[in-house]
Amino acid sequence: MVKTKIKDPVRVQKKQKQIFRGAMKVFRTKGFHAASIREIAKACRISLGSLYDYIETKEDILFLVHKEILDQIYRRVDESLTKYQDPRDQLTHVLAEIFRLSFQLKDEILFIYTETKSLEKKYLYEVLQRESEFVEAIEAMIRRGVNEGSFDSSNPAVLANVIALTGAIIPLRGWNILPHYGEKEVVDELITIFQKGLFVHKVPTTCDT
Amino acid sequence: MVKTKIKDPVRVQKKQKQIFRGAMKVFRTKGFHAASIREIAKACRISLGSLYDYIETKEDILFLVHKEILDQIYRRVDESLTKYQDPRDQLTHVLAEIFRLSFQLKDEILFIYTETKSLEKKYLYEVLQRESEFVEAIEAMIRRGVNEGSFDSSNPAVLANVIALTGAIIPLRGWNILPHYGEKEVVDELITIFQKGLFVHKVPTTCDT
Amino acid sequence: MVKTKIKDPVRVQKKQKQIFRGAMKVFRTKGFHAASIREIAKACRISLGSLYDYIETKEDILFLVHKEILDQIYRRVDESLTKYQDPRDQLTHVLAEIFRLSFQLKDEILFIYTETKSLEKKYLYEVLQRESEFVEAIEAMIRRGVNEGSFDSSNPAVLANVIALTGAIIPLRGWNILPHYGEKEVVDELITIFQKGLFVHKVPTTCDT
Amino acid sequence: MVKTKIKDPVRVQKKQKQIFRGAMKVFRTKGFHAASIREIAKACRISLGSLYDYIETKEDILFLVHKEILDQIYRRVDESLTKYQDPRDQLTHVLAEIFRLSFQLKDEILFIYTETKSLEKKYLYEVLQRESEFVEAIEAMIRRGVNEGSFDSSNPAVLANVIALTGAIIPLRGWNILPHYGEKEVVDELITIFQKGLFVHKVPTTCDT
DNA sequence: AATGAATGAGAATTCATTCAT
DNA sequence: CATGAATGAATTCTCATTCAT
Numbered sequence: 031m032v033k034t035k036i037k038d039p040v041r042v043q044k045k046q047k048q049i050f051r052g053a054m055k056v057f058r059t060k061g062f063h064a065a066s067i068r069e070i071a072k073a074c075r076i077s078l079g080s081l082y083d084y085i086e087t088k089e090d091i092l093f094l095v096h097k098e099i100l101d102q103i104y105r106r107v108d109e110s111l112t113k114y115q116d117p118r119d120q121l122t123h124v125l126a127e128i129f130r131l132s133f134q135l136k137d138e139i140l141f142i143y144t145e146t147k148s149l150e151k152k153y154l155y156e157v158l159q160r161e162s163e164f165v166e167a168i169e170a171m172i173r174r175g176v177n178e179g180s181f182d183s184s185n186p187a188v189l190a191n192v193i194a195l196t197g198a199i200i201p202l203r204g205w206n207i208l209p210h211y212g213e214k215e216v217v218d219e220l221i222t223i224f225q226k227g228l229f230v231h232k233v234p235t236t237c238d239t
Numbered sequence: 240m241v242k243t244k245i246k247d248p249v250r251v252q253k254k255q256k257q258i259f260r261g262a263m264k265v266f267r268t269k270g271f272h273a274a275s276i277r278e279i280a281k282a283c284r285i286s287l288g289s290l291y292d293y294i295e296t297k298e299d300i301l302f303l304v305h306k307e308i309l310d311q312i313y314r315r316v317d318e319s320l321t322k323y324q325d326p327r328d329q330l331t332h333v334l335a336e337i338f339r340l341s342f343q344l345k346d347e348i349l350f351i352y353t354e355t356k357s358l359e360k361k362y363l364y365e366v367l368q369r370e371s372e373f374v375e376a377i378e379a380m381i382r383r384g385v386n387e388g389s390f391d392s393s394n395p396a397v398l399a400n401v402i403a404l405t406g407a408i409i410p411l412r413g414w415n416i417l418p419h420y421g422e423k424e425v426v427d428e429l430i431t432i433f434q435k436g437l438f439v440h441k442v443p444t445t446c447d448t
Numbered sequence: 449m450v451k452t453k454i455k456d457p458v459r460v461q462k463k464q465k466q467i468f469r470g471a472m473k474v475f476r477t478k479g480f481h482a483a484s485i486r487e488i489a490k491a492c493r494i495s496l497g498s499l500y501d502y503i504e505t506k507e508d509i510l511f512l513v514h515k516e517i518l519d520q521i522y523r524r525v526d527e528s529l530t531k532y533q534d535p536r537d538q539l540t541h542v543l544a545e546i547f548r549l550s551f552q553l554k555d556e557i558l559f560i561y562t563e564t565k566s567l568e569k570k571y572l573y574e575v576l577q578r579e580s581e582f583v584e585a586i587e588a589m590i591r592r593g594v595n596e597g598s599f600d601s602s603n604p605a606v607l608a609n610v611i612a613l614t615g616a617i618i619p620l621r622g623w624n625i626l627p628h629y630g631e632k633e634v635v636d637e638l639i640t641i642f643q644k645g646l647f648v649h650k651v652p653t654t655c656d657t
Numbered sequence: 658m659v660k661t662k663i664k665d666p667v668r669v670q671k672k673q674k675q676i677f678r679g680a681m682k683v684f685r686t687k688g689f690h691a692a693s694i695r696e697i698a699k700a701c702r703i704s705l706g707s708l709y710d711y712i713e714t715k716e717d718i719l720f721l722v723h724k725e726i727l728d729q730i731y732r733r734v735d736e737s738l739t740k741y742q743d744p745r746d747q748l749t750h751v752l753a754e755i756f757r758l759s760f761q762l763k764d765e766i767l768f769i770y771t772e773t774k775s776l777e778k779k780y781l782y783e784v785l786q787r788e789s790e791f792v793e794a795i796e797a798m799i800r801r802g803v804n805e806g807s808f809d810s811s812n813p814a815v816l817a818n819v820i821a822l823t824g825a826i827i828p829l830r831g832w833n834i835l836p837h838y839g840e841k842e843v844v845d846e847l848i849t850i851f852q853k854g855l856f857v858h859k860v861p862t863t864c865d866t
Numbered sequence: 867a868a869t870g871a872a873t874g875a876g877a878a879t880t881c882a883t884t885c886a887t
Numbered sequence: 888c889a890t891g892a893a894t895g896a897a898t899t900c901t902c903a904t905t906c907a908t
Contacts, residue, residue, distance in 0.1 A: 035867090036867075041867095061356060061357070063272035063273070064272070066901080066902060066903080067902070067903060067904080068902075068903090076868090077868060077869045077870065078869080078870065078871095078904090079867095079868065079869050079870060079871095079905090079906085080867075080868050080869070080870095082903095082904070082905080083867070083868075086904095087903085087904090088902095088903065088904090140356075143352065143353070143411065144352070144353045144354075144356055145353075147270060147349075147353055148270070148273075158414060158415075161415070162415055165415060182435075184428060184431065185420070185424070185425075185428040187416070187419065187420070188416060188420060188425055188428045188429065188432075189428070189432060191408060191412045191415055191416055192405055192408060192429070192432060194412065195404060195405065195407075195408050195411060195412055196401055196404065196405075198404075198411075199400060199401065199404055202352065202404060202407075203400045203403065203404055205367060206367075206370070206371055206374060206400060207396075207397065207400055210396065211394070211396070211397060215394070216394075216397055219393060219394040219397045219398070220397065220401070222393065223397075223398060223401060223436045224436070226435060226436045227432045227433070227435045227436040244891090244892085245891085245892070246891075246892090247891090247892090250892085275876080275877065275878085276877080276878060276879080277876095277877085277878090285893090286893060286894050286895065287879090287894080287895065287896095288879095288880085288881085288893065288894050288895060288896095289892075289893050289894065289895095291878095291879070291880080292892070292893075295879095296878085296879090297877095297878065297879090453888090454888075459888095479774060479775070481690035481691070482690070484880080484881060484882080485881070485882060485883080486881075486882090494889090495889060495890045495891065496883090496890080496891065496892095497884090497885085497888095497889065497890050497891060497892095498888075498889050498890070498891095500882095500883070500884080501888070501889075504883095505882085505883090506881095506882065506883090558774075561770065561771070561829065562770070562771045562772075562774055563771075565688055565767075565771055566688070566691075576832060576833075579833070580833055583833060600853075602846060602849065603838070603842070603843075603846040605834070605837065605838070606834060606838060606843055606846045606847065606850075607846070607850060609826060609830045609833055609834055610823055610826060610847070610850060612830065613822060613823065613825070613826055613829060613830055614819055614822065614823075616822075616829075617818060617819065617822055620770065620822060620825075621818045621821065621822055623785060624785070624788070624789055624792060624818060625814070625815065625818055628814065629812070629814070629815060633812070634812075634815055637811060637812040637815045637816070638815065638819070640811065641815075641816060641819060641854045642854075644853060644854045644855075645850045645851070645853045645854040646853075662870090662871090663870080663871070664870075664871090665870090665871090668871085693897080693898065693899085694898075694899060694900080695897095695898085695899090703872090704872060704873050704874065705873080705874065705875095705900090706872065706873050706874060706875095706900095706901085706902085707871075707872050707873065709899095709900065709901080710871070710872075713900095714899090714900090715898095715899065715900090
């Protein structure tokens with residue numbers, strides 16, 4: 031996707047990973063705009079000129095970083111999705127994975143949320159496309175649960191977006207949560223909230239008899 | 240809070256509002272970093288030199304904008320909070336207000352979420368302090384409902400943060416929602432989600448007898 | 449000399465003294481270029497607008513300060529010159545006065561030596577003219593001593609310039625002298641140097657007989 | 658001493674000389690403050706960006722110029738100092754060298770005297786340190802003459818400072834000398850003044866018998 | 867393929883001066 | 888006469904990008 035001057039694709043992939051790691055190191059503390067290409071090159075341990083053999087624009091780095099982070103997230107959530115069959119189990123474990131990622135990739139997710147706006151159009155489209163597919167997967171999971179009678183949701187698409195958004199709760203609101211509550215406590219609480227909001231209540235059901 | 244060279248406080252207040260409006264107009268499309276002071280001054284219809292009579296640094300503008308936006312949000316949510324006594328009514332209307340604001344102040348809230356990181360320390364502290372109080376008010380509302388037996392929540396603080404975060408759902412995920420769903424529909428759905436997650440279910444109670 | 453908008457000459461004189469004092473306070477630490485008109489106005493306790501009623505340009509202040517400082521110096525040296533008749537006494541006391549001024553007006557003389565270059569032409573001419581007259585007075589004193597047989601100098605004009613320059617030794621080289629030697633010690637040493645360089649040695653004379 | 662972004666030290670040295678020459682060309686007429694970096698870059702025939710690869714601050718240029726000028730002066734005076742053994746010869750030739758430099762490096766020395774005050778602390782310290790050593794060398798020369806019975810001085814340190822200061826007589830007072838007297842005439846006169854002030858008079862000695 | 871020196875457009879900020887009140 | 892708000896040209900410095908080696 032990113033145009034390079036170098037032919038060998040293996041070398042390109044290796045270097046792009048190197049660039050991701052170096053860039054992320056700088057972005058973590060300074061954000062995208064405040065980070066200079068010089069700094070990034072130094073953090074990557076690549077010379078300035080060589081860096082430009084693997085990218086064309088500073089924004090290419092921004093895209094590279096986006097891609098790498100989203101890959102990590104989606105890969106792990108996809109694994110959770112395919113691991114369980116029962117909708118309730120599936121939901122519980124997917125939520126758990128999403129919320130744990132909120133803690134583990136705090137800086138990375140924050141970066142995505144604050145810097146996606148700086149992506150130029152062609153990249154933005156691709157990133158949003160992938161994120162869209164991610165949310166659709168969650169939505170599909172909910173719909174399955176509804177169809178099987180396990181879940182109760184009038185608008186799975188909106189709910190899926192709330193869940194995805196809540197996956198950014200630690201990056202975006204950790205300053206107000208982390209001083210008071212631990213990871214396990216928070217993850218459990220978040221899971222409970224969405225379970226309560228989704229699960230069909232069996233008690234009334236039995237009661238009806 | 241922002242140091243100015245101008246002595247007349249009335250004039251200062253008037254101009255700062257003018258600066259807020261002009262700056263926001265530019266920030267909306269370019270974000271904070273990409274907006275140049277020259278552009279901002281032009282959008283404010285203030286000369287560059289005069290602008291610097293009312294601020295000391297570009298970051299002062301960032302703070303001014305934060306303050307103005309947060310004022311608007313908090314004022315409206317506070318009104319909702321004091322309008323109703325019954326916890327269920329109160330919750331419903333506060334959520335409604337928060338989620339409607341998500342639509343109405345889409346750009347402003349997005350700005351807050353993406354640019355707060357650029358605030359320098361002294362300003363960041365003040366902004367987070369106010370936001371913290373805002374979330375505490377929501378938390379207190381939940382606790383009252385729990386005490387009165389209307390709500391069921393094991394960790395009102397985390398839940399309050401989820402609610403606050405969801406107030407940014409349109410700014411942050413509108414691209415994935417607005418093409419498919421309208422304001423009323425979304426607001427109702429969001430309210431329902433949190434009601435389900437909070438309200439004590441009376442049916443089981445009567446059933447128990 | 450400096451053009452003002454104000455008519456009353458008494459008021460003008462009073463204010464210009466005020467301006468000198470305020471300006472000097474700022475110049476002492478920052479020099480002429482680094483001092484802003486705003487700062488100077490504040491130090492003078494005059495409003496910015498009012499300051500500009502008594503001057504036309506920042507350089508007018510520079511000239512005002514020059515004039516005031518040179519007035520002080522020349523007045524005191526002139527007093528010494530007219531106090532004594534005998535060339536040797538006269539020389540001794542004039543030198544004493546010049547070198548004591550080097551200590552007492554350290555900052556002011558330094559200012560003159562470092563900032564005269566910033567004066568615009570019309571003012572520069574006037575300042576150099578006065579300085580020239582001052583040196584001529586010293587030169588005349590030396591010539592009188594030579595004519596009377598007390599002094600021995602082949603080029604009184606150059607010597608007078610050396611003396612005038614040495615009057616700036618503390619401002620210009622105090623950093624290398626003041627940590628080691630006190631005022632009296634230095635003044636006495638300087639007087640001795642120029643006495644030795646000037647006085648006709650009587651011993652050989654009597655010896656010749 | 659000046660931090661650069663360029664790695665090749667040979668190139669750095671070459672360019673710094675180039676910067677010195679260009680900067681001095683501008684400083685000569687405008688002084689340090691009034692000279693803009695853009696002007697300096699142009700005079701150096703270096704692009705603005707490239708100039709900043711060799712310096713970090715405008716003040717770095719000030720230091721570079723100081724260093725270069727002082728190097729020239731000290732080198733030449735040191736040569737004179739080591740050339741002669743007899744204190745009287747040594748004094749005469751060192752004075753001659755110093756006073757000739759006063760003519761030849763008129764603008765450079767004037768620059769040093771008027772702009773050293775603008776050096777930031779770390780550089781000021783280094784410059785004064787070197788100047789201090791220079792004066793100490795003169796002082797040591799005087800002391801040797803005193804010990805050998807050739808000179809008569811009660812405070813060689815103060816005298817050394819007067820000599821050093823007189824080395825700036827043309828830069829600082831040339832406007833009052835050059836219109837009337839030529840280089841040779843002035844240098845001879847200055848030498849004579851300090852010889853008379855220092856040399857032990859042999860006539861009285863023999864006379865005493 | 868890799869290096870790092872060179873470029874100049876553009877950024878934030880300051881400041882002497884004017885002018886309406 | 889006095890005040891202080893307004894102006895915009897000019898300043899220092901940064902940085903993405905190119906290019907010769």
